[in-house]
Amino acid sequence: MIRRRADRDARSSNQARHLAVAGAVVLLGAFTHPSSAPRSDPGVYSYATDDHVVVMRGDDVVTRWSTQGAATGRMVWTDDGNHVAFLAEGDAARELVTLDARSGAERTLPCDTCARVAAAGNDVLMVGTQDGDGFSGLLRLDLGRATPPADVPADLPPLVDAAIFSGTNGEVLLQGVDRTGGEVHLRVRPDGTTSPVGTATHARRDRQGRTFLRELVDAAVAVDHEGNTVYAVVGGFQAPQGSCEHAAEVFVALPSRQSTVPTDLSGATPVPDVDAATSTTVLSAWWDHDDRLHAAVLASVCDGEASIGPTSGEWVLDHNRWTQVSTDLTLGSRSLRDGSEVVTRFTGDHWGGADLVLERGPEPTHIADGVLSLAAPMPRRTGSDQVLEHLCDPRDAVCLARVGRDYEAGSATGDFDGDGAPDRATVVRDQRGTTSVKLAFAGGRSETVALTATVDQGVPHWAGATDLTGDGRAELLVPLGTKANGVVLGLFRYADGRLTEVQGDLTGPVVGAGAQEASGIRCLEEDGRRLLRTRTARTGSTEYVLREVTYAADESGRLVRVTDESFTFPTGADGALPPQLADVPGVHCPGVPALF
Secondary structure, X not given: OOOOOOOOOOOXXXXXXXXXHHOOHHHHHHHOOOOOOOOOOOOEEEEXXXXXXXXXXXXXXXXXXXXXXXXXXXXXXXXXXXXXXXXXXXXXXXXXXXXXXOOOOEEEXXXXXXXXXXXXXXXXXXXXXXXXXXXXXEEEEEOOOOOOOEEOOOXXXXXXXXXXXXXXXXXXXXXXXXXXXXXXXXXXXXXXXXEEOOOOOOOOEOOOOOEOEEEEEEEEEEEEOOOOEEEEEEEEEEOOOOOOOEEEEEEEEEHHHOEEEEOEOHHHOOOOOOOOEEEEEEEEEEEOOOOOXXXXXXXXXXXXXXXXXXXXXXXXXXXXXXXXXXXXXXXXXXXXOOOOEEEEEOOOOHHHOEEEEEEOOOOOEEEEEEEOEEEOOOOOOOOEOHHHHOOOOXXXXXXXXXXXXXXXXXXXXXXXXXXOOOEEEEEEEOOOOOEEEEEEOOOOOEEEEEEOOOOOOOOOOOOEEEOOOOOOOOEEEXXXXXXXXXXXEEEEEEEOOXXXXXXEOOXXXXXXXXXXXXXXXXXXXXXXXXXXXXXXXXXXXXXXXXXXXXXXXXXXXXXXXXEEEEEEEEOOHHHOOOHHHOOOOEEEOOOOOOOO
């Protein structure tokens, strides 16, 4: 970000907005690219200080734009790497400024209602506008064409506040707050096409219970192996006036999957020795040349009178946990398209800006002091699977499902083919949400078999195997979904190269416990016959009613009901499950690990 003044109240109608923009149409012809110009310049970047925005190519200055004491907005690079754009607010009016990274040409476009600018791919900019009621719409500006700015015909909900973030492949990310206080995340294309993205974070509160004020800072963009845009969005939560508390977040938005993935910043949050407030701020996030996500973090402890810090430094995301890689306080780094890197570090008071160096070759080159913001075009990539590799803990099925990665939902050992030797079954859920089972048989043979049932995302990592029917073949037990009082199990039998659900009276037993109900299954053997008993305990006002239903396999292998009995037990202390029923929840069968 570039440090800037608070947005002034822009109380003008849509007609006034168009007049302000139309008055600058004469300037747009100068935005046209020379036909002989290259499509992009490798090694270009920009930085801002208190009084200048500077465009660089390596260690050479392309152009220097004087802010003349005015505050400026965040810098945005077009996807083709040819222009950097930002909003500047002078004494007369707010302006959209573009600087040409090849010729150094400077162009300004008066736009009092412009609130935020983002790049949408190639040489297209999209600008969020506002009026007295808040967010009012989006404008599209093609820097490669001598055409006036145009409204983006997007069907957007009424938003009190909104921010747009640069994307690639012809899209931006729009985040807003509607009039009910709910969050809205949308992918918006310049032609007005929109699609929803998942919800990010709920409201947070300070130690006095007051609601934090939500702010979104910036986003770093990458491309996954399928060519989809991936946004790493940096946000913050400012406590109400009079408190030094501040919280931060980084979440990943995946428009292609209509989902968001939160990341765990708890490791970067200071833990005070006393009852003091903490302040954690993420200044920026960026993807490195190896497609790893980094963040620059400032953290401090404050008691209302004095602050301890800032501390922290540079962090990298490793399987959904942030790991510190440097204690040097930094504004952030940017990987450039020529393979080099520009790096910032605070050497004094961080409010005075950072030192900027270019790392290219054996010795770094000092570029500038007092840097308040740094920006560069997204490194050109065809897309990489590594972009998503470090977002999730491999054991986190919910995160893996959101990202769309294959993951192992559980494994079990049992004699599935009835040859007397143990086999191995591994349950895998793929990117399309389809579940299959990889079977590795004792003789060395293996095969992958589709599961004839749907496994919901986020179910426990678990699978079991036991011979319920007594036919010498183990059935596979797989969690299929969740309910308020536990997990729904599916029972599957392998035969003739297929896994099919065990038929009969028993359908989807539930194991686990909720506030008023506990359920489980138990394997028994009586008079040489295998039995399966489901147990469900439900609470009443003064007692628990336990229902036990027993099943046995008939000649065709179907599980049929043979008994159905009920018993009552007094409730425990404070209505808790009585001790006689403590063993009800879960799976109690030989060779099957406990699910609860």
